[in-house]
Amino acid sequence: MKPSSRKYERVRKLIREERRKQPPMPIMFLSRLNGRWADKRSANKFLLGCILDYQMRVGLIWENARRFAEDDLGDPRDLWDDIIRIPKWNTKTVRRRYNLHRLTAAHDRVQRIGKEIVEQYGGDARNIWKNQSPCVTQNRLEGMGVGPQISRMTAGMLYDTKQIKGAGELKADIHVRRVLGRVFTGDMVSADAALDIAKEMMPRGSWKLDAQLFRLGKSTCKKTNPDCGGCFLRAECKSRKGSRRRNAVR
Ligand code: SF4
Structure with a gap:
């Protein structure tokens, strides 16, 4: 059964109350x-961090982006032009040398996307979003x-x-999907359902x-043993209500 509009409103x-208490985390290169x-320099580094930001610890990814751009390449304004000039990018030697990401595909796509940024946007990431919705x-x-989630x-x-x-729109990652799913349906939902x-x-x-859903999923609403007592959505959570009912019957 579809949740009522009042439930959406209450959640x-x-x-929103939680967002007022805890604003989003600072964002490297832009905050x-x-x-x-x-x-241009900050915008290009920011986009590099975003492109790498999946399947690895967030702090490490952004530090890898900083180290690569600033220490290895000398913090160039034309970061993307420099990246696409690096020879043999898709080889083990280059992957090991720069150590950007644990996944081969994540490393490889940096240069591929870099070529698009140079060809379509003059190597300046700001041209992707300048005056755009x-x-x-x-x-x-x-x-x-x-990729849709990173975008x-x-x-x-x-x-x-x-x-x-x-x-x-929000990024429907695993933590957000788990929280929204548990609150509205009682269990994890797909990315599309979470977006809906x-x-x-x-x-x-x-x-x-x-930000609030992500933090909650990461710190409190974990895959196993969620800490429902410390959760700001506990009064509205279908999963919690279900497990309390089950415990009362036992
Ligand atoms: S009440 Fe529990 S299960 Fe529900 S969202 Fe909060 S932590 Fe997750």
Whole structure:
């Protein structure tokens, strides 16, 4: 049965309250600009971090992006031009030398996407999102092979750091899918279903729900033994209500 519109509203309210208490985490290369338009160097490094940001610990990924761009390549303005000039990029030697990501595919795609950035946007990542909506930004990133989830996350981070106007859709990663699924259906849901739920709650700009859901899924609503007592969504959670009912019957 589809949850009621009042339930969507109550959950949205709880997440908003949480967002006021705990704003989104600082974003490397952009947060330090305090909302000013990014310079080319920072924007290019930011996009590199985004492209690498999957299937690895977040802090390590962004540090890898910084180390590679600043220490290995000397922090160039034309980062993407420099990357596409690196010979034999898709080889073990180059992968080992730069140690960007544990996945071969994640390393390999950096140069492939870099070529698109140079050819289509003059090697300046800002041209992807300058004066564009989150939707266009997401589509452009996806068109270069960035992937839908990372594209949404990138547009969301650009919104959080005031580089674009208007929030896009949230990134329905495993943590967000688990929380939304447990709250609304009692169990984990697919990425598409999580997006549908998020859109019901916030038709324009579900990204604004992302940070709180992600944090909750990572720290409290874990795969096993979720800490429901410490969860700000406990009053609305279908999974918790179900398990309490089951315990009462035993
Ligand atoms: S109440 Fe428990 S199961 Fe429900 S969202 Fe919170 S931590 Fe997860």
